[in-house]
Amino acid sequence: MTQTQARTWTDIRPARKAVIPEGLWLRCPGCQKMIYRRHLEANLNVCPECQHHYRISASERVKQLADPGSFVEMFAGLMPTDPLKFRDLKSYKDRLLAEQLKTGRSDAVQAGRCFIKGREAVVCCLDLTFMMGSMGSVVGEAITRSVEHATAQRLPVVVVSCSGGARMQESGLSLMQMAKTSAALGRHDDAGLLFVSVLTDPTTGGVTASFAMLGDVILAEPGALIGFAGPRVIQQTIRQELPAGFQRSEFLLKSGFVDKVVPRGQLRSEIARIIDYTAV
Amino acid sequence: MSTFYQLDFEKPVIELERRLTEAQAQLKAVIGGEPPAGAAPTDRPLPPEADRLSVEIKDLSTQREQTLARVYADLSPWHTVRVARHPQRPQTRDYIAMICRDFCELHGDRRHADDPAIVAGLARFGHTKVMLIGHQKGRETSEKLACHFGCAHPEGYRKALLKMKLAEKMGLPVVTLVDTPGAYPGLGAEQRGQAEAIAVNMLEMSRLKTPIVSVVIGEGGSGGALGIAVADRVGMMQYAWYTVISPEGCAAILWKEANEQTNAAAAKSLRLTAADNLELGIVDAAIPEPLGGAHRDPRKAADNLAAWVQAQIAELKSIPIDRVVQARYDRFRRLGSYIEADTVAR
Ligand SMILES: [Zn+2]
Numbered sequence: 286m287t288q289t290q291a292r293t294w295t296d297i298r299p300a301r302k303a304v305i306p307e308g309l310w311l312r313c314p315g316c317q318k319m320i321y322r323r324h325l326e327a328n329l330n331v332c333p334e335c336q337h338h339y340r341i342s343a344s345e346r347v348k349q350l351a352d353p354g355s356f357v358e359m360f361a362g363l364m365p366t367d368p369l370k371f372r373d374l375k376s377y378k379d380r381l382l383a384e385q386l387k388t389g390r391s392d393a394v395q396a397g398r399c400f401i402k403g404r405e406a407v408v409c410c411l412d413l414t415f416m417m418g419s420m421g422s423v424v425g426e427a428i429t430r431s432v433e434h435a436t437a438q439r440l441p442v443v444v445v446s447c448s449g450g451a452r453m454q455e456s457g458l459s460l461m462q463m464a465k466t467s468a469a470l471g472r473h474d475d476a477g478l479l480f481v482s483v484l485t486d487p488t489t490g491g492v493t494a495s496f497a498m499l500g501d502v503i504l505a506e507p508g509a510l511i512g513f514a515g516p517r518v519i520q521q522t523i524r525q526e527l528p529a530g531f532q533r534s535e536f537l538l539k540s541g542f543v544d545k546v547v548p549r550g551q552l553r554s555e556i557a558r559i560i561d562y563t564a565v
Numbered sequence: 566m567s568t569f570y571q572l573d574f575e576k577p578v579i580e581l582e583r584r585l586t587e588a589q590a591q592l593k594a595v596i597g598g599e600p601p602a603g604a605a606p607t608d609r610p611l612p613p614e615a616d617r618l619s620v621e622i623k624d625l626s627t628q629r630e631q632t633l634a635r636v637y638a639d640l641s642p643w644h645t646v647r648v649a650r651h652p653q654r655p656q657t658r659d660y661i662a663m664i665c666r667d668f669c670e671l672h673g674d675r676r677h678a679d680d681p682a683i684v685a686g687l688a689r690f691g692h693t694k695v696m697l698i699g700h701q702k703g704r705e706t707s708e709k710l711a712c713h714f715g716c717a718h719p720e721g722y723r724k725a726l727l728k729m730k731l732a733e734k735m736g737l738p739v740v741t742l743v744d745t746p747g748a749y750p751g752l753g754a755e756q757r758g759q760a761e762a763i764a765v766n767m768l769e770m771s772r773l774k775t776p777i778v779s780v781v782i783g784e785g786g787s788g789g790a791l792g793i794a795v796a797d798r799v800g801m802m803q804y805a806w807y808t809v810i811s812p813e814g815c816a817a818i819l820w821k822e823a824n825e826q827t828n829a830a831a832a833k834s835l836r837l838t839a840a841d842n843l844e845l846g847i848v849d850a851a852i853p854e855p856l857g858g859a860h861r862d863p864r865k866a867a868d869n870l871a872a873w874v875q876a877q878i879a880e881l882k883s884i885p886i887d888r889v890v891q892a893r894y895d896r897f898r899r900l901g902s903y904i905e906a907d908t909v910a911r
Contacts, residue, residue, distance in 0.1 A: 362905045363905055363906075364905070366902050366904055368845070368902035369834070372834055373830070373834060374820060425901055451787070451788075451810075453815050453818065453835070455809075455902070456808050456809050456834075456835045456837070456845075457835075457836065457841075457847045458845060458847070458900060460787060460791055460847075461791075461897060462900075462901060463788060464767050464771065464791055464897045467771060468767070468772070468795070468897055469898075471772045472772075472894070491788055491809070493764075494748075494761075494764050494788040497760070498760045512755050513750070513754070513755060513759040514748075514754075519751060519752065522749075523751055531755070532755060536756075540756050542761055
């Protein structure tokens with residue numbers, strides 16, 4: 286990786302839209318109380334009253350996890366194309382442009398190298414603000430390259446997932462990203478290297494069914510929706526109400542698919558703690 | 566001629582087939598038995614009515630063939646999806662019956678259960694011995710229900726992986742037949758880790774030290790399909806479909822509702838046909854089907870499939886396995902479309 290900084294969309298359009306609606310006060314969807322925004326932000330966007338974990342952007346996530354000033358972004362030059370000339374009610378091309386202007390990102394992932402409490406790692410964070418964090422070619426390529434880079438440099442990989450799944454507008458090519466990222470993780474595993482997967486609200490579809498579920502250690506933020514099929518699809522299929530807490534982090538912990546539910550405030554130290562156990 | 570389940574766009578063909586069947590029955594009645602085989606004139610003279618009917622039959626047959634060719638040459642992506650779902654289309658068990666000299670079915674994932682939506686077993690396939698694995702949709706109502714219409718549960722994917730690992734150990738190539746609208750979306754499936762099962766399959770298949778050949782024979786729905794299709798060679802039957810989501814699912818999300826129009830629009834946008842996937846590099850071959858689709862001549866479809874698979878296996882077996890596995894990695898590594906903006910030094 287050269288140390289040249291990629292020109293990103295952030296440079297072109299610095300205005301960023303926050304995930305949380307504007308205003309000094311906001312009503313918490315967890316406890317219905319009015320929360321002072323400053324308090325929420327000071328608490329890593331976790332409700333100080335009820336611990337509801339708000340959704341955060343990739344750059345916010347990176348800020349929370351990486352030691353200050355240590356994050357070196359990689360593969361930021363990757364830009365999506367419209368290989369299929371996909372068109373639904375809107376063309377994918379227009380959709381991409383609108384999302385890029387809205388978020389200041391070129392696509393739904395931010396990848397780079399950083400230190401987490403002094404431990405070096407390759408970190409990828411999906412960005413829910415960009416087309417629901419969906420995985421198309423750019424997300425797949427960035428994650429694959431990150432994993433390959435980590436394998437070559439013998440570094441652990443941390444991927445923080447939040448995604449609606451594979452991106453429909455890239456169709457079969459999105460689907461193939463599932464195989465591509467999984468294969469790269471297979472090689473990382475062959476090299477005896479660590480992958481920590483962090484699942485946040487929501488992690489569904491093709492992202493769950495590929496790299497997100499392949500962590501050597503899988504951590505989840507409290508109350509995150511994690512599943513293969515979305516709750517609505519399941520409900521339509523089985524025609525009955527879903528049990529309370531179904532597909533939430535704690536449910537996955539109980540059914541054996543998550544190692545640990547970790548509140549946001551402890552995520553950084555927990556990841557560092559786990560990396561510390563690798564014998565290098 | 567059997568009566569066909571009707572696809573609306575096949576109506577002109579169906580009508581001709583109806584008239585053909587009628588004429589054949591009439592001829593049979595007139596000559597008092599089966600009509601002579603072939604068009605060759607027979608020794609004994611036929612009644613004039615029989616002559617007329619013979620001509621009509623010949624005429625109708627030609628018309629049917631021409632109409633069929635016209636309809637199928639012009640099949641829209643959505644119509645292709647409908648053909649791929651035709652109830653008489655050959656399924657994994659049909660192909661096994663038609664192309665395997667021996668099939669020793671192996672059940673169960675040793676963890677939870679045996680999922681009938683995925684069939685696996687040791688198979689003699691021409692000259693080669695393989696591990697054959699495929700989605701099974703089911704033909705009769707009870708089988709369909711047991712198979713969840715080809716939607717496998719985690720135990721199905723885990724069974725598939727277990728048998729693939731066995732194949733690796735026994736030095737057998739793996740052949741998978743893909744035919745699923747998608748992995749099953751249900752309570753038990755989620756609870757038992759549907760996503761994890763599919764993810765692990767993809768990872769393990771990417772490094773399995775034995776050749777893998779996959780063919781999408783009908784529906785290739787999303788992760789449920791890819792979960793047994795990370796292969797060295799991926800083929801697609803001519804009228805199969807393969808993409809990230811079903812057209813209905815896509816229409817419901819992006820067009821806000823699924824109906825004939827939006828399903829057709831989604832099918833078109835998704836580029837899900839064999840020809841599209843070939844162009845995108847997602848599959849390596851479109852395997853031709855008989856005129857009017859595999860359901861009209863399953864035997865012919867099976868022959869074509871078998872010939873292609875055998876050729877792939879023969880070729881893969883001649884390459885050292887490490888190179889095969891590397892090429893498999895590279896095959897999927899290449900897929901994707903993006904551009905890389907110039908990086909500007911600050
Ligand atoms: Zn709250």
